[in-house]
Amino acid sequence: MAYAGSHVDGHVVVVTGGGTGIGAGIAARYAAEGAHVVILGRRPGPLEAVAAEIGAHPLVADADAGDPAAVEAALAAVLERYGRVDTLVCNAGGPGFTSVGETSDAGWAEALHSNLTTSFAIVRGFLPALIESAGRIVIVSSLSGLFAGPSMAGYVTAKHALIGLTKSLARDYGRHGMRVNAVCPGWVRTQMADEEMDELVQNTGLQTRQAAYDAVTADLPLRRPAAAAEIAAAVRFLGSDESSYMTGATLVVDGGAHIVDLPTLAFDKARAGQKGVTSAWN
Structure with missing residues (x-):
């Protein structure tokens, strides 16, 4: 789908974790609106597949967004080709699906690196370019950044921390015209x-x-569940001038999961059962 008169036409947009899932959807949405898309990830195969699918010859960087040296090299490649960065989407994520008692030191370190350090390191590396362009950062957290699922200690902790990182960046760099917001998807x-x-x-x-x-x-x-394109639409909104007075915000895109009062579910289901239906929402 092409979008006429887009607010991001010609923008240089960098997407981490762009080889699969939500990241690929974000890359596709920006490319469809005429942005120059840069996709980063640790696996060249999926990155090349996304690049071929979305067209427009996006720059592909086989890089760990949590590795400062890889970030420096990626930034150099972006600036060499495009000369600037307008929007950075921090979407890279990873494991962390054990309880505290079941989490090894190595597992804890991996969860924090994959889900938190990837955003911290690339933001720090790209800051000078983003300040120069008065750019935008969108950090993809999760519904797990607001609530805790079972046996997800590393993942939940890191996703909560991403919201703190969002607020800290917004507070410190808003004076440069830079905006930073977070998105919390539910099931996708x-x-x-x-x-x-x-x-x-x-x-x-x-x-x-x-x-x-x-x-x-x-x-x-x-x-x-959501489609990746639905999360991409929210990211694109925050990563454009259409959200020009939003910073430090957390946009929840979860089908309404966060508004459900869990202790009342039993009452809804009891009423549903009395009516002879199988779902509390029928």
Whole structure:
């Protein structure tokens, strides 16, 4: 889909974790609006596949966003080709799906590096260029940045910290005209989420991946997971002049999960049962 009169046409947009899932969706949305897209990630295969799919010959950087040397090299490549950076989208993420008692030192370090240091390191490296352009940063946290899921200590801790990083950056650099905001997605249909649904199928009586998605979203007002494109639309809004007076904000894109009062679910389901239906939202 092409977008006429876009607010990001010609902008230079850097997306970390751009080879799969939400990151690929973000890259595709910006490319469709005429932006010069740079996608970073640690696996060249998926990056090249996304680049081929979205067209416009985006710059691909095979780089760990949490490695200062890799960040320096990526910035040099971006500036050499485009001369500036307008928007940085910090989307890289990773593991951290164990409880504290089950988390090794190495596992803890990996969770923080993948989910938090990747944003810190690339933001720090790209700051001079973003200050010069009075640019925008969008940090992709998670609903886990607001709430805690079971046995997700490293992931939950890092995603919470990303919101703190967002606020700190917004507070310190707003005087330069730079804006920093966060997005907190809920369930999104991605390869990683598909794998989690498959694990749920294996460990329960559910029969299909779709049944697993239905189960994890049954108590959401919208009763479905998001598509990556829906998260990309929120990121693009924050990473454009359409959100020109927003900074330090956290935009929740979760199908309404965060508004549900968990202790009342039993009452809804009891009422639903009395009516002979299977879902509290029917």
